Amino acid sequence: MRASGQTLTAVAARSGQRAAAYAAVEGFERTEPDYQSLLDAPDIDAVYIGLTTDAHVPWSIRALGAGKHVLCEKPLAMNAGEVGQLMAVQQRTGLQVMEAFIHPFHPQFDFVREVVASGRLGELRAANAVFLSRFEAADNFRWNREHGGGALFDLGCYCVSALLLLLEQPVVWADAQQEFLGEVDVTTTGLLGLPGGRAATLACSLQAATVQQLSMTGSAAHLVMPHPFSSIDSSATVTVGEHHEHFAPVNPYQRMVVHFAAAARGEVPLKLSLAHSLAQAQVLDALFRAGAGGQRTWLVAGSGTTHEG
Structure with missing residues:
Protein backbone atom coordinates (compact mmCIF):
# COMPACT_ATOMS: atom_id res chain seq x y z
CA MET A 1 0.00 0.00 0.00
CA PHE A 101 -8.83 -9.99 -5.53
CA ILE A 102 -5.55 -9.24 -7.28
CA HIS A 103 -5.86 -11.43 -10.37
CA PRO A 104 -7.97 -8.93 -12.40
CA PHE A 105 -5.21 -6.34 -11.94
CA HIS A 106 -2.45 -8.30 -13.65
CA PRO A 107 -1.98 -7.34 -17.33
CA GLN A 108 -2.25 -11.00 -18.34
CA PHE A 109 -5.87 -11.02 -17.19
CA ASP A 110 -6.72 -8.02 -19.39
CA PHE A 111 -5.03 -9.80 -22.29
CA VAL A 112 -7.09 -12.95 -21.75
CA ARG A 113 -10.33 -10.97 -21.57
CA GLU A 114 -9.43 -9.34 -24.88
CA VAL A 115 -8.67 -12.72 -26.46
CA VAL A 116 -12.00 -14.15 -25.32
CA ALA A 117 -13.94 -11.07 -26.45
CA SER A 118 -12.21 -11.04 -29.85
CA GLY A 119 -13.43 -14.53 -30.72
CA ARG A 120 -9.92 -15.93 -31.26
CA LEU A 121 -10.87 -19.04 -29.31
CA GLY A 122 -13.97 -19.65 -31.41
CA GLU A 123 -17.03 -21.06 -29.67
CA LEU A 124 -16.28 -21.99 -26.08
CA ARG A 125 -16.20 -25.72 -25.44
CA ALA A 126 -14.58 -25.98 -21.99
CA ALA A 127 -13.13 -23.84 -19.19
CA ASN A 128 -11.22 -25.01 -16.14
CA ALA A 129 -9.73 -23.25 -13.10
CA VAL A 130 -7.45 -24.98 -10.57
CA PHE A 131 -5.92 -23.65 -7.35
CA LEU A 132 -4.27 -26.24 -5.13
CA SER A 133 -1.90 -25.67 -2.22
CA ARG A 134 -0.85 -27.08 1.13
CA PHE A 135 -1.45 -25.55 4.55
CA GLU A 136 0.04 -27.39 7.51
CA ALA A 137 -0.49 -25.05 10.50
CA ALA A 138 -3.23 -26.58 12.65
CA ASP A 139 -4.06 -23.24 14.32
CA ASN A 140 -4.72 -21.48 11.00
CA PHE A 141 -8.28 -20.15 10.59
CA ARG A 142 -8.51 -22.10 7.33
CA TRP A 143 -9.25 -25.17 9.44
CA ASN A 144 -12.19 -23.51 11.22
CA ARG A 145 -15.52 -23.64 9.37
CA GLU A 146 -17.13 -20.96 11.55
CA HIS A 147 -14.44 -18.49 10.51
CA GLY A 148 -14.83 -19.29 6.82
CA GLY A 149 -12.18 -21.97 6.51
CA GLY A 150 -11.91 -24.69 3.88
CA ALA A 151 -10.64 -25.01 0.34
CA LEU A 152 -13.71 -23.64 -1.44
CA PHE A 153 -13.79 -20.42 0.58
CA ASP A 154 -10.05 -19.85 0.61
CA LEU A 155 -8.97 -20.95 -2.88
CA GLY A 156 -12.12 -21.86 -4.78
CA CYS A 157 -13.30 -18.25 -4.63
CA TYR A 158 -10.41 -17.34 -6.96
CA CYS A 159 -11.53 -19.98 -9.46
CA VAL A 160 -15.16 -18.85 -9.40
CA SER A 161 -14.27 -15.16 -9.63
CA ALA A 162 -11.96 -15.67 -12.61
CA LEU A 163 -14.40 -17.90 -14.49
CA LEU A 164 -17.27 -15.44 -14.01
CA LEU A 165 -15.15 -12.50 -15.19
CA LEU A 166 -13.83 -14.30 -18.27
CA LEU A 167 -16.93 -16.21 -19.34
CA GLU A 168 -19.33 -13.29 -18.77
CA GLN A 169 -22.16 -15.81 -18.56
CA PRO A 170 -24.44 -16.65 -15.65
CA VAL A 171 -24.00 -19.97 -13.89
CA VAL A 172 -27.24 -21.94 -14.22
CA TRP A 173 -26.45 -24.83 -11.87
CA ALA A 174 -23.62 -26.21 -9.78
CA ASP A 175 -22.50 -29.68 -8.74
CA ALA A 176 -19.66 -30.58 -6.39
CA GLN A 177 -17.74 -33.33 -4.69
CA GLN A 178 -16.03 -32.51 -1.39
CA GLU A 179 -13.49 -34.28 0.79
CA PHE A 180 -13.52 -33.18 4.43
CA LEU A 181 -10.85 -33.05 7.09
CA GLY A 182 -12.63 -32.37 10.35
CA GLU A 183 -15.21 -29.66 9.80
CA VAL A 184 -13.84 -28.10 6.61
CA ASP A 185 -13.61 -29.16 2.99
CA VAL A 186 -9.99 -29.98 2.32
CA THR A 187 -10.65 -30.52 -1.39
CA THR A 188 -13.56 -29.47 -3.59
CA THR A 189 -14.11 -30.22 -7.26
CA GLY A 190 -16.97 -28.45 -8.96
CA LEU A 191 -18.93 -28.40 -12.19
CA LEU A 192 -20.71 -25.19 -13.22
CA GLY A 193 -23.50 -25.37 -15.77
CA LEU A 194 -23.62 -22.55 -18.32
CA PRO A 195 -26.29 -21.53 -20.85
CA GLY A 196 -26.40 -23.59 -24.03
CA GLY A 197 -25.46 -26.87 -22.40
CA ARG A 198 -21.85 -25.89 -21.74
CA ALA A 199 -20.01 -26.19 -18.44
CA ALA A 200 -16.89 -25.04 -16.59
CA THR A 201 -14.93 -27.01 -14.00
CA LEU A 202 -12.89 -26.05 -10.96
CA ALA A 203 -10.73 -27.73 -8.35
CA CYS A 204 -9.28 -26.40 -5.10
CA SER A 205 -7.46 -28.02 -2.20
CA LEU A 206 -5.63 -27.19 1.03
CA GLN A 207 -3.76 -30.50 1.07
CA ALA A 208 -2.17 -30.93 -2.36
CA ALA A 209 0.95 -30.12 -4.30
CA THR A 210 0.87 -26.42 -5.19
CA VAL A 211 -0.65 -25.91 -8.63
CA GLN A 212 -2.64 -23.12 -10.20
CA GLN A 213 -3.88 -22.88 -13.76
CA LEU A 214 -6.73 -21.54 -15.83
CA SER A 215 -7.51 -22.87 -19.28
CA MET A 216 -10.18 -22.23 -21.89
CA THR A 217 -10.77 -24.27 -25.01
CA GLY A 218 -12.79 -23.14 -27.99
CA SER A 219 -13.57 -24.48 -31.40
CA ALA A 220 -10.57 -22.59 -32.83
CA ALA A 221 -7.89 -22.42 -30.13
CA HIS A 222 -6.81 -23.42 -26.62
CA LEU A 223 -5.70 -20.86 -24.00
CA VAL A 224 -3.62 -21.55 -20.89
CA MET A 225 -2.68 -19.28 -17.95
CA PRO A 226 -0.13 -21.20 -15.82
CA HIS A 227 -0.20 -18.63 -12.96
CA PRO A 228 -3.53 -16.84 -13.00
CA PHE A 229 -3.98 -16.05 -9.31
CA SER A 230 -0.68 -15.29 -7.54
CA SER A 231 1.93 -13.85 -9.86
CA ILE A 232 3.31 -11.02 -7.72
CA ASP A 233 6.65 -9.66 -8.97
CA SER A 234 7.19 -12.63 -11.27
CA SER A 235 7.01 -12.98 -15.03
CA ALA A 236 3.98 -14.61 -16.62
CA THR A 237 3.17 -16.23 -19.94
CA VAL A 238 -0.20 -16.87 -21.54
CA THR A 239 -0.42 -19.38 -24.38
CA VAL A 240 -3.08 -19.05 -27.09
CA GLY A 241 -2.76 -21.79 -29.64
CA GLU A 242 0.90 -21.64 -30.72
CA HIS A 243 1.33 -18.02 -29.62
CA HIS A 244 3.05 -17.18 -26.31
CA GLU A 245 2.32 -13.77 -24.78
CA HIS A 246 4.95 -12.79 -22.19
CA PHE A 247 4.47 -10.34 -19.32
CA ALA A 248 7.20 -8.65 -17.29
CA PRO A 249 7.03 -8.86 -13.49
CA VAL A 250 4.47 -6.53 -11.90
CA ASN A 251 2.80 -6.25 -8.52
CA PRO A 252 -0.96 -6.68 -9.07
CA TYR A 253 -1.63 -6.00 -5.39
CA GLN A 254 -0.10 -2.55 -5.74
CA ARG A 255 -2.08 -1.97 -8.94
CA MET A 256 -5.27 -3.00 -7.12
CA VAL A 257 -4.66 -0.48 -4.32
CA VAL A 258 -3.91 2.31 -6.81
CA HIS A 259 -7.14 1.51 -8.63
CA PHE A 260 -9.18 1.38 -5.43
CA ALA A 261 -7.81 4.75 -4.29
CA ALA A 262 -8.74 6.29 -7.64
CA ALA A 263 -12.25 4.85 -7.35
CA ALA A 264 -12.57 6.22 -3.80
CA ARG A 265 -11.69 9.66 -5.19
CA GLY A 266 -14.39 9.28 -7.83
CA GLU A 267 -11.96 9.14 -10.74
CA VAL A 268 -12.76 5.66 -12.10
CA PRO A 269 -15.49 3.03 -11.63
CA LEU A 270 -14.56 -0.04 -9.60
CA LYS A 271 -13.15 -2.87 -11.69
CA LEU A 272 -14.71 -5.40 -9.29
CA SER A 273 -18.25 -4.45 -8.35
CA LEU A 274 -20.37 -5.77 -5.53
CA ALA A 275 -22.60 -7.26 -8.23
CA HIS A 276 -19.67 -9.49 -9.16
CA SER A 277 -19.11 -10.37 -5.51
CA LEU A 278 -22.79 -11.28 -5.20
CA ALA A 279 -22.71 -13.53 -8.27
CA GLN A 280 -19.60 -15.23 -6.96
CA ALA A 281 -21.15 -15.76 -3.51
CA GLN A 282 -24.25 -17.26 -5.10
CA VAL A 283 -22.10 -19.79 -6.97
CA LEU A 284 -20.13 -20.64 -3.81
CA ASP A 285 -23.43 -21.14 -1.94
CA ALA A 286 -24.64 -23.47 -4.68
CA LEU A 287 -21.40 -25.48 -4.64
CA PHE A 288 -21.61 -25.89 -0.86
CA ARG A 289 -25.23 -27.02 -1.12
CA ALA A 290 -24.43 -29.42 -3.94
CA GLY A 291 -21.53 -30.90 -2.00
CA ALA A 292 -23.62 -31.34 1.14
CA GLY A 293 -26.71 -32.66 -0.61
CA GLY A 294 -25.05 -34.88 -3.16
CA GLN A 295 -27.06 -33.50 -6.04
CA ARG A 296 -27.07 -30.68 -8.56
CA THR A 297 -28.10 -27.27 -7.22
CA TRP A 298 -29.87 -24.81 -9.52
CA LEU A 299 -29.34 -21.08 -9.28
CA VAL A 300 -32.52 -19.03 -9.64
CA ALA A 301 -31.57 -16.14 -11.89
CA GLY A 302 -31.81 -12.73 -10.29
CA SER A 303 -33.08 -13.97 -6.93
CA GLY A 304 -29.86 -14.89 -5.15
CA THR A 305 -31.43 -18.21 -4.13
CA THR A 306 -30.69 -21.81 -4.96
CA HIS A 307 -32.63 -25.05 -4.96
CA GLU A 308 -31.65 -28.68 -5.32
CA GLY A 309 -32.94 -31.16 -7.80
Whole structure:
Protein backbone atom coordinates (compact mmCIF):
# COMPACT_ATOMS: atom_id res chain seq x y z
CA MET A 1 0.00 0.00 0.00
CA ARG A 2 2.85 2.38 0.78
CA ALA A 3 4.39 1.68 -2.63
CA SER A 4 1.09 2.63 -4.29
CA GLY A 5 1.36 6.16 -2.91
CA GLN A 6 -1.10 5.88 -0.02
CA THR A 7 -0.49 7.20 3.48
CA LEU A 8 -0.53 4.36 6.02
CA THR A 9 -2.20 6.24 8.84
CA ALA A 10 -3.10 3.61 11.43
CA VAL A 11 -3.43 -0.10 12.08
CA ALA A 12 -5.37 -2.08 14.67
CA ALA A 13 -5.20 -5.74 15.67
CA ARG A 14 -6.55 -8.02 18.39
CA SER A 15 -3.24 -7.57 20.19
CA GLY A 16 -1.69 -4.16 20.75
CA GLN A 17 1.76 -5.73 20.65
CA ARG A 18 1.01 -7.35 17.32
CA ALA A 19 -0.32 -4.06 15.92
CA ALA A 20 2.81 -2.22 17.05
CA ALA A 21 5.11 -4.79 15.49
CA TYR A 22 3.20 -4.67 12.19
CA ALA A 23 3.17 -0.86 12.18
CA ALA A 24 6.94 -0.78 12.68
CA VAL A 25 7.60 -3.15 9.79
CA GLU A 26 5.10 -1.69 7.32
CA GLY A 27 5.51 2.01 8.19
CA PHE A 28 2.16 2.98 9.69
CA GLU A 29 2.11 6.33 11.47
CA ARG A 30 0.41 4.94 14.58
CA THR A 31 -1.65 2.12 16.05
CA GLU A 32 -5.19 2.24 17.39
CA PRO A 33 -6.25 0.26 20.48
CA ASP A 34 -9.11 -1.54 18.69
CA TYR A 35 -10.94 -1.78 15.38
CA GLN A 36 -13.70 0.67 16.29
CA SER A 37 -11.21 3.33 17.33
CA LEU A 38 -9.58 3.03 13.93
CA LEU A 39 -12.95 3.43 12.20
CA ASP A 40 -13.78 6.47 14.32
CA ALA A 41 -10.52 8.25 13.45
CA PRO A 42 -11.35 11.40 11.42
CA ASP A 43 -8.06 11.38 9.47
CA ILE A 44 -8.71 7.99 7.82
CA ASP A 45 -10.51 7.87 4.47
CA ALA A 46 -10.44 4.17 3.65
CA VAL A 47 -9.73 0.89 5.41
CA TYR A 48 -8.47 -2.52 4.43
CA ILE A 49 -10.21 -5.33 6.31
CA GLY A 50 -8.08 -8.46 6.54
CA LEU A 51 -9.95 -10.34 9.26
CA THR A 52 -11.35 -13.87 9.08
CA THR A 53 -14.16 -14.26 6.58
CA ASP A 54 -16.96 -14.34 9.14
CA ALA A 55 -15.92 -10.83 10.27
CA HIS A 56 -15.72 -9.28 6.80
CA VAL A 57 -19.29 -8.09 6.34
CA PRO A 58 -19.98 -7.00 9.96
CA TRP A 59 -16.85 -4.83 10.04
CA SER A 60 -17.37 -3.60 6.47
CA ILE A 61 -20.82 -2.37 7.45
CA ARG A 62 -19.36 -0.67 10.54
CA ALA A 63 -16.71 0.96 8.37
CA LEU A 64 -19.30 2.30 5.95
CA GLY A 65 -21.28 3.62 8.89
CA ALA A 66 -18.15 5.47 10.00
CA GLY A 67 -17.77 7.05 6.56
CA LYS A 68 -14.87 4.92 5.31
CA HIS A 69 -14.37 3.34 1.91
CA VAL A 70 -13.70 -0.40 2.24
CA LEU A 71 -11.22 -2.72 0.56
CA CYS A 72 -12.01 -6.13 2.02
CA GLU A 73 -10.06 -9.37 1.85
CA LYS A 74 -11.53 -12.21 -0.18
CA PRO A 75 -13.92 -13.95 0.02
CA LEU A 76 -16.07 -10.96 0.84
CA ALA A 77 -18.74 -12.86 2.76
CA MET A 78 -19.85 -16.17 4.23
CA ASN A 79 -22.84 -16.31 1.86
CA ALA A 80 -24.81 -14.34 -0.71
CA GLY A 81 -27.23 -13.06 1.91
CA GLU A 82 -24.39 -11.22 3.63
CA VAL A 83 -23.32 -9.64 0.35
CA GLY A 84 -26.88 -8.42 -0.13
CA GLN A 85 -26.82 -6.78 3.30
CA LEU A 86 -23.55 -5.06 2.50
CA MET A 87 -24.84 -3.88 -0.88
CA ALA A 88 -27.82 -2.22 0.78
CA VAL A 89 -25.57 -0.27 3.15
CA GLN A 90 -23.14 0.64 0.37
CA GLN A 91 -25.96 1.99 -1.78
CA ARG A 92 -27.26 4.03 1.13
CA THR A 93 -23.86 5.56 1.95
CA GLY A 94 -22.51 5.93 -1.58
CA LEU A 95 -19.07 4.82 -0.42
CA GLN A 96 -16.88 2.36 -2.30
CA VAL A 97 -16.57 -1.32 -1.35
CA MET A 98 -14.38 -3.78 -3.25
CA GLU A 99 -13.36 -7.37 -2.72
CA ALA A 100 -9.56 -7.61 -2.68
CA PHE A 101 -8.83 -9.99 -5.53
CA ILE A 102 -5.55 -9.24 -7.28
CA HIS A 103 -5.86 -11.43 -10.37
CA PRO A 104 -7.97 -8.93 -12.40
CA PHE A 105 -5.21 -6.34 -11.94
CA HIS A 106 -2.45 -8.30 -13.65
CA PRO A 107 -1.98 -7.34 -17.33
CA GLN A 108 -2.25 -11.00 -18.34
CA PHE A 109 -5.87 -11.02 -17.19
CA ASP A 110 -6.72 -8.02 -19.39
CA PHE A 111 -5.03 -9.80 -22.29
CA VAL A 112 -7.09 -12.95 -21.75
CA ARG A 113 -10.33 -10.97 -21.57
CA GLU A 114 -9.43 -9.34 -24.88
CA VAL A 115 -8.67 -12.72 -26.46
CA VAL A 116 -12.00 -14.15 -25.32
CA ALA A 117 -13.94 -11.07 -26.45
CA SER A 118 -12.21 -11.04 -29.85
CA GLY A 119 -13.43 -14.53 -30.72
CA ARG A 120 -9.92 -15.93 -31.26
CA LEU A 121 -10.87 -19.04 -29.31
CA GLY A 122 -13.97 -19.65 -31.41
CA GLU A 123 -17.03 -21.06 -29.67
CA LEU A 124 -16.28 -21.99 -26.08
CA ARG A 125 -16.20 -25.72 -25.44
CA ALA A 126 -14.58 -25.98 -21.99
CA ALA A 127 -13.13 -23.84 -19.19
CA ASN A 128 -11.22 -25.01 -16.14
CA ALA A 129 -9.73 -23.25 -13.10
CA VAL A 130 -7.45 -24.98 -10.57
CA PHE A 131 -5.92 -23.65 -7.35
CA LEU A 132 -4.27 -26.24 -5.13
CA SER A 133 -1.90 -25.67 -2.22
CA ARG A 134 -0.85 -27.08 1.13
CA PHE A 135 -1.45 -25.55 4.55
CA GLU A 136 0.04 -27.39 7.51
CA ALA A 137 -0.49 -25.05 10.50
CA ALA A 138 -3.23 -26.58 12.65
CA ASP A 139 -4.06 -23.24 14.32
CA ASN A 140 -4.72 -21.48 11.00
CA PHE A 141 -8.28 -20.15 10.59
CA ARG A 142 -8.51 -22.10 7.33
CA TRP A 143 -9.25 -25.17 9.44
CA ASN A 144 -12.19 -23.51 11.22
CA ARG A 145 -15.52 -23.64 9.37
CA GLU A 146 -17.13 -20.96 11.55
CA HIS A 147 -14.44 -18.49 10.51
CA GLY A 148 -14.83 -19.29 6.82
CA GLY A 149 -12.18 -21.97 6.51
CA GLY A 150 -11.91 -24.69 3.88
CA ALA A 151 -10.64 -25.01 0.34
CA LEU A 152 -13.71 -23.64 -1.44
CA PHE A 153 -13.79 -20.42 0.58
CA ASP A 154 -10.05 -19.85 0.61
CA LEU A 155 -8.97 -20.95 -2.88
CA GLY A 156 -12.12 -21.86 -4.78
CA CYS A 157 -13.30 -18.25 -4.63
CA TYR A 158 -10.41 -17.34 -6.96
CA CYS A 159 -11.53 -19.98 -9.46
CA VAL A 160 -15.16 -18.85 -9.40
CA SER A 161 -14.27 -15.16 -9.63
CA ALA A 162 -11.96 -15.67 -12.61
CA LEU A 163 -14.40 -17.90 -14.49
CA LEU A 164 -17.27 -15.44 -14.01
CA LEU A 165 -15.15 -12.50 -15.19
CA LEU A 166 -13.83 -14.30 -18.27
CA LEU A 167 -16.93 -16.21 -19.34
CA GLU A 168 -19.33 -13.29 -18.77
CA GLN A 169 -22.16 -15.81 -18.56
CA PRO A 170 -24.44 -16.65 -15.65
CA VAL A 171 -24.00 -19.97 -13.89
CA VAL A 172 -27.24 -21.94 -14.22
CA TRP A 173 -26.45 -24.83 -11.87
CA ALA A 174 -23.62 -26.21 -9.78
CA ASP A 175 -22.50 -29.68 -8.74
CA ALA A 176 -19.66 -30.58 -6.39
CA GLN A 177 -17.74 -33.33 -4.69
CA GLN A 178 -16.03 -32.51 -1.39
CA GLU A 179 -13.49 -34.28 0.79
CA PHE A 180 -13.52 -33.18 4.43
CA LEU A 181 -10.85 -33.05 7.09
CA GLY A 182 -12.63 -32.37 10.35
CA GLU A 183 -15.21 -29.66 9.80
CA VAL A 184 -13.84 -28.10 6.61
CA ASP A 185 -13.61 -29.16 2.99
CA VAL A 186 -9.99 -29.98 2.32
CA THR A 187 -10.65 -30.52 -1.39
CA THR A 188 -13.56 -29.47 -3.59
CA THR A 189 -14.11 -30.22 -7.26
CA GLY A 190 -16.97 -28.45 -8.96
CA LEU A 191 -18.93 -28.40 -12.19
CA LEU A 192 -20.71 -25.19 -13.22
CA GLY A 193 -23.50 -25.37 -15.77
CA LEU A 194 -23.62 -22.55 -18.32
CA PRO A 195 -26.29 -21.53 -20.85
CA GLY A 196 -26.40 -23.59 -24.03
CA GLY A 197 -25.46 -26.87 -22.40
CA ARG A 198 -21.85 -25.89 -21.74
CA ALA A 199 -20.01 -26.19 -18.44
CA ALA A 200 -16.89 -25.04 -16.59
CA THR A 201 -14.93 -27.01 -14.00
CA LEU A 202 -12.89 -26.05 -10.96
CA ALA A 203 -10.73 -27.73 -8.35
CA CYS A 204 -9.28 -26.40 -5.10
CA SER A 205 -7.46 -28.02 -2.20
CA LEU A 206 -5.63 -27.19 1.03
CA GLN A 207 -3.76 -30.50 1.07
CA ALA A 208 -2.17 -30.93 -2.36
CA ALA A 209 0.95 -30.12 -4.30
CA THR A 210 0.87 -26.42 -5.19
CA VAL A 211 -0.65 -25.91 -8.63
CA GLN A 212 -2.64 -23.12 -10.20
CA GLN A 213 -3.88 -22.88 -13.76
CA LEU A 214 -6.73 -21.54 -15.83
CA SER A 215 -7.51 -22.87 -19.28
CA MET A 216 -10.18 -22.23 -21.89
CA THR A 217 -10.77 -24.27 -25.01
CA GLY A 218 -12.79 -23.14 -27.99
CA SER A 219 -13.57 -24.48 -31.40
CA ALA A 220 -10.57 -22.59 -32.83
CA ALA A 221 -7.89 -22.42 -30.13
CA HIS A 222 -6.81 -23.42 -26.62
CA LEU A 223 -5.70 -20.86 -24.00
CA VAL A 224 -3.62 -21.55 -20.89
CA MET A 225 -2.68 -19.28 -17.95
CA PRO A 226 -0.13 -21.20 -15.82
CA HIS A 227 -0.20 -18.63 -12.96
CA PRO A 228 -3.53 -16.84 -13.00
CA PHE A 229 -3.98 -16.05 -9.31
CA SER A 230 -0.68 -15.29 -7.54
CA SER A 231 1.93 -13.85 -9.86
CA ILE A 232 3.31 -11.02 -7.72
CA ASP A 233 6.65 -9.66 -8.97
CA SER A 234 7.19 -12.63 -11.27
CA SER A 235 7.01 -12.98 -15.03
CA ALA A 236 3.98 -14.61 -16.62
CA THR A 237 3.17 -16.23 -19.94
CA VAL A 238 -0.20 -16.87 -21.54
CA THR A 239 -0.42 -19.38 -24.38
CA VAL A 240 -3.08 -19.05 -27.09
CA GLY A 241 -2.76 -21.79 -29.64
CA GLU A 242 0.90 -21.64 -30.72
CA HIS A 243 1.33 -18.02 -29.62
CA HIS A 244 3.05 -17.18 -26.31
CA GLU A 245 2.32 -13.77 -24.78
CA HIS A 246 4.95 -12.79 -22.19
CA PHE A 247 4.47 -10.34 -19.32
CA ALA A 248 7.20 -8.65 -17.29
CA PRO A 249 7.03 -8.86 -13.49
CA VAL A 250 4.47 -6.53 -11.90
CA ASN A 251 2.80 -6.25 -8.52
CA PRO A 252 -0.96 -6.68 -9.07
CA TYR A 253 -1.63 -6.00 -5.39
CA GLN A 254 -0.10 -2.55 -5.74
CA ARG A 255 -2.08 -1.97 -8.94
CA MET A 256 -5.27 -3.00 -7.12
CA VAL A 257 -4.66 -0.48 -4.32
CA VAL A 258 -3.91 2.31 -6.81
CA HIS A 259 -7.14 1.51 -8.63
CA PHE A 260 -9.18 1.38 -5.43
CA ALA A 261 -7.81 4.75 -4.29
CA ALA A 262 -8.74 6.29 -7.64
CA ALA A 263 -12.25 4.85 -7.35
CA ALA A 264 -12.57 6.22 -3.80
CA ARG A 265 -11.69 9.66 -5.19
CA GLY A 266 -14.39 9.28 -7.83
CA GLU A 267 -11.96 9.14 -10.74
CA VAL A 268 -12.76 5.66 -12.10
CA PRO A 269 -15.49 3.03 -11.63
CA LEU A 270 -14.56 -0.04 -9.60
CA LYS A 271 -13.15 -2.87 -11.69
CA LEU A 272 -14.71 -5.40 -9.29
CA SER A 273 -18.25 -4.45 -8.35
CA LEU A 274 -20.37 -5.77 -5.53
CA ALA A 275 -22.60 -7.26 -8.23
CA HIS A 276 -19.67 -9.49 -9.16
CA SER A 277 -19.11 -10.37 -5.51
CA LEU A 278 -22.79 -11.28 -5.20
CA ALA A 279 -22.71 -13.53 -8.27
CA GLN A 280 -19.60 -15.23 -6.96
CA ALA A 281 -21.15 -15.76 -3.51
CA GLN A 282 -24.25 -17.26 -5.10
CA VAL A 283 -22.10 -19.79 -6.97
CA LEU A 284 -20.13 -20.64 -3.81
CA ASP A 285 -23.43 -21.14 -1.94
CA ALA A 286 -24.64 -23.47 -4.68
CA LEU A 287 -21.40 -25.48 -4.64
CA PHE A 288 -21.61 -25.89 -0.86
CA ARG A 289 -25.23 -27.02 -1.12
CA ALA A 290 -24.43 -29.42 -3.94
CA GLY A 291 -21.53 -30.90 -2.00
CA ALA A 292 -23.62 -31.34 1.14
CA GLY A 293 -26.71 -32.66 -0.61
CA GLY A 294 -25.05 -34.88 -3.16
CA GLN A 295 -27.06 -33.50 -6.04
CA ARG A 296 -27.07 -30.68 -8.56
CA THR A 297 -28.10 -27.27 -7.22
CA TRP A 298 -29.87 -24.81 -9.52
CA LEU A 299 -29.34 -21.08 -9.28
CA VAL A 300 -32.52 -19.03 -9.64
CA ALA A 301 -31.57 -16.14 -11.89
CA GLY A 302 -31.81 -12.73 -10.29
CA SER A 303 -33.08 -13.97 -6.93
CA GLY A 304 -29.86 -14.89 -5.15
CA THR A 305 -31.43 -18.21 -4.13
CA THR A 306 -30.69 -21.81 -4.96
CA HIS A 307 -32.63 -25.05 -4.96
CA GLU A 308 -31.65 -28.68 -5.32
CA GLY A 309 -32.94 -31.16 -7.80
